[in-house]
Amino acid sequence: MRVVKILDAEVAWFGDPAFDIAFLLNHLALKAVRFPERSRGYVELGRQFLQGYRVRLASIGARSWILRSARSS
Secondary structure (H helix, E strand, C coil): CCCCCCCCHHCCCCCEEEEEHHHHHHHHHHHHHHHHHHHHHHHHHHHHHHHHHHHHHHHHHHHHHHHHHHCCC
């Protein structure tokens, strides 16, 4: 049984997982521009997110999602 949990109704999305990756990375990039004194932290957070995404979802093709999100963002 699948359970859907909506964490933030403003950006709730049920569709291509590449959107989630692109949306989060875009959000972090904009925060880094807005708060340059914290930019290294935002970049590191994005790096850790991608690393964790790859590791946790390797068996179901997370790499292809990551590549598609980079092309669509």
